[in-house]
Amino acid sequence: MAQFLSTYFLVLLSAQLVKSSGVFELKVHSFTTSSSDVCKQSRDCQFFFRVCLNYTDNVISYRLACSNGTGLTGTMSTDQSSISTSEPITLPFKLKWLGTAAVIIEAWNAESSNDHPTEALNNMIGHFATKINLTIGQKWSQDVHLGEQSELCIGYRVVCDKFYYGDECSDFxxxxxxxxxxxxxxxxxxxxxxxxxxxxxxxxPICSSGCSEEHGYCEAPSQCKCFFGWQGPRCDECTPYPGCLHGTCVRPWQCTCKKGWGGLLCNKDLNV
Known part of the structure; x- marks a missing residue:
């Protein structure tokens, strides 16, 4: 096969990861290679992509451990000269997004639809590694990478996961x-x-209108419950001394007699 053009993938991670705070998304717009041994001259060309994310500046080796996520496409078959789709591969991450990461993209030849020979390096038909500096946002960044016999056009972005916000996707x-x-x-x-x-x-809860902030409280909205020693719809009336008959109070448990009354409970008529 003198010229082989294959592209792109629709993918989700094969296993459920721990709850993430954000998602790195990457689209492969096109992958082109002129390698003569691509897919071993098979008419039914099977291939897939692997994407690796690392919080590191080292993008040299494809054997780097994917410490911050790996994404695989399903095995795809094509004999077309051009394929494209808008669906991204997604790599959730749990840690704060630091703004800088290494991204490794690999294209692999698969001998069957269930074969992901990630250890058989002779089956790799394309390898690209790049360092990105990226802030959180909906806007896609675009990039083109050239290999010895291949070309890769990609788009990527970082968005916060559902319920997460902020520049680091760390605010829940x-x-x-x-x-x-x-x-x-x-x-x-x-x-x-x-x-x-x-x-x-x-x-x-916000208490009922006028409820005394000093002497009242509420356990549900629009209530006004009184602290001990206070009474009234707004809890702004002191409770007099028990048995106080003709007296008033300024503070709880007082019994200040009205004019003409006396005694401990203001029950003695001084006019008699």
Missing amino acids: CRSRDDPYGHFTCDDTGSRICLPEWKGEYCAE
């Missing part, structure tokens, strides 16, 4: 409405309290 916010919080999240991951709730985690 997930809307909830339960005893542990009552809030939604805005586009930056900040908590927005639901109506009638307040506090850092929106777990504090």
